[in-house]
Amino acid sequence: MTRPVALRAVLSAGVSLHGARIQDVDLGPYEADLLAREDLAGLVVLGGEVSDRLAHHLRLHGALVFPTDPTCPVNPYRATLYRPEELYDGMLDRGYASTPDALAYAWSREADQAHDVFVTLVRAIHDDSVSDALTEVLDGRRVVGVMGGHALLRGTPEYASAARLGHLLARAGDVVLTGGGPGAMEAANLGALAPDVPALDAALEALAAVPSFRPDVQAWAALALEVREGLLDEGPVRSVGVPTWFYGHEPPNVFGQGVAKYFSNALREDALLSRCTAGLVVLPGAAGTVQEIFQAVTPLYYAAEGVPVPPLVLVDETHWERTIPVLPALRALGAQRGLGASTHVVGTVEEAAALLAG
Known part of the structure; x- marks a missing residue:
């Protein structure tokens, strides 16, 4: 281009x-x-x-x-990732429903456009443009994915733990790539963005005042934008979010230095997981996180013999063994393949970061 x-x-x-x-x-x-x-x-x-x-x-x-579609609230031909401020533009004056983020979701859900071939083309061009921009930003960098549930509340020890993980990975020189939503994803992006531990601790304390995006996305996002202003956003990119309008009920977090937001969740999942070339850390989560685990595992399972397989690190054995028994399936799949040697279960985020040290 x-x-x-x-x-x-x-x-x-x-x-x-x-x-x-x-x-x-x-x-x-x-x-x-x-x-x-x-x-x-x-x-x-x-x-x-x-x-x-x-x-x-x-x-x-x-x-x-x-041409573009004049009804599309976002630029389908954009050559760069979104900035958080761009997605939430106008929120403080007119409310979240008026922002490009909310309008894009509403546009994507309009029933009379579901089978409109031009609208389908516009969305596809948009998502391909976002993929190009994401590739450009991550080119030549070690990228570690962090997955986890969207329901994790600010102010909890688990949220702080996810933020510490993001911080440790970023301080080691990795780009932290998440699904770009709230909960564990927001925490990891926050930790990666924070310049030091005191700044991270202060951000965690401030964010606890609005624990969730429910029921008020505006209060949740406005506080985060305010906290973000106090964090250094200079130097190499270290925090990127990859959300989707498919999950319109999950607003994007603002702690990614770039936001690769997609209309297609299938393309978004592939764009996210295929770029985690230095490894993937999975924090406790539910259905969406389980889907990401097995989507990530499939290419690792079929990797040719002798081809290095990036580490897959699950945090909290009890959660993945008993609460949601994913580990037995992973052990069975990896028993005679490289996937087995690259699958790890740890108890703390510090152990996870140490395993992925480049």
Whole structure:
């Protein structure tokens, strides 16, 4: 995809635009140069700002110009991850229901659009664009996934433990990747973002004032945005969330430095789990967490002999052995495969972080 700097360089060098892709760029500053060009066959322009005059010229000379859906509350051709402030824009003035996050969920659920082929195309382009942006952010980094239940309350020892895990992983140089929602996911993203232990402790104490996103998402998110302002958000990315509008009842947490939010939960799950190349830590959870465990296990189970398998670390043996008996299945699957040697059960998040030390 062509970004503004690259586009300027291409135009200045006189390089052919045949087959080029221009994504989410305001073409106003480049209009005169593009109007002077006729080598445009195969050029694809995805969204951005394009005047009617320029769009006509591009199409006349063989380019494809993809419009957006004016009813879509978010930009389907975006070239970067979301920022938390972007998803919650306008909340303090008009309420959560008016935010891009809430409006995107409502748009995705409109019954009269369920079988609209153009809406389906727009959603698919959006999710593919988000995947590209996520790949760009994580390129060359050690990525550890942290999974866990959305119902975990702020102010509890379990929430603080998940936050410590995120902090330990990030201090070791890993990017902490979560499902981007509330509960254990929020805690791990928070811990990864916090610059030091005192800052993390202060954030945990402050957040306890609003334990859950139920019944008031606005109070939950507003407090988190306020706490986030007191945390350093500089240097390499270390905290990323990957939520989905499929679970519209779960608002995204604000402690990811980038948010890769998807319309398709299936694409979101694959985007999340396939990028946890340095390992996966699973905290206690329920159905959604169990689904993620087995989705992660499948490619590990079928990995070719001799291919390194990233560690899968489950925290709290009692939960995974008795409360939700996942461990017996994992042990059976891993008995004669590399998965078995890479599956670990630990009692504390400190043990989990130590196992994943790079």
